[in-house]
Amino acid sequence: MREPYLFIKELQQAIEESVTALEPPLPDPPQPVTTDPGDDGWLFDSSREYMEQLKHYKTPDQWQKMHATMRSKHKVCPECGTSFVAVPRAVYCGGTCRKRGNRKRWRENNQRRAKKG
Numbered sequence: 001m002r003e004p005y006l007f008i009k010e011l012q013q014a015i016e017e018s019v020t021a022l023e024p025p026l027p028d029p030p031q032p033v034t035t036d037p038g039d040d041g042w043l044f045d046s047s048r049e050y051m052e053q054l055k056h057y058k059t060p061d062q063w064q065k066m067h068a069t070m071r072s073k074h075k076v077c078p079e080c081g082t083s084f085v086a087v088p089r090a091v092y093c094g095g096t097c098r099k100r101g102n103r104k105r106w107r108e109n110n111q112r113r114a115k116k117g
């Protein structure tokens with residue numbers, strides 16, 4: 001009778017041989033698809049300023065639309081002269097100027113009424 005240790009050793013050797021001899025049919029590994037980006041065709045360049053980088057991300061049409069939107073939202077406060085980006089209905093830059101402007105308009109309206117009466 002063989003010793004159990006020897007039997008296990010033989011079995012291990014047989015398994016190792018069958019594993020090293022194993023060559024499963026594998027498909028060819030995928031090859032990377034690269035295109036030459038050219039000198040200034042890079043989409044991202046860390047040396048660019050924010051707006052310059054943004055221009056590279058947008059098509060010329062998108063860039064024009066974005067500027068038109070920015071221009072339409074840009075307003076100047078009639079009270080303090082500060083330029084600001086506004087929601088469509090906004091006239092003043094903030095609450096303080098809005099109250100100041102409304103008070104001024106109210107005073108003007110009441111003076112007119114006083115002169116008429």
Ligand SMILES: [Zn+2]
Pocket residue numbers: 077078079080081082092093094097
């Ligand atoms: Zn203001």
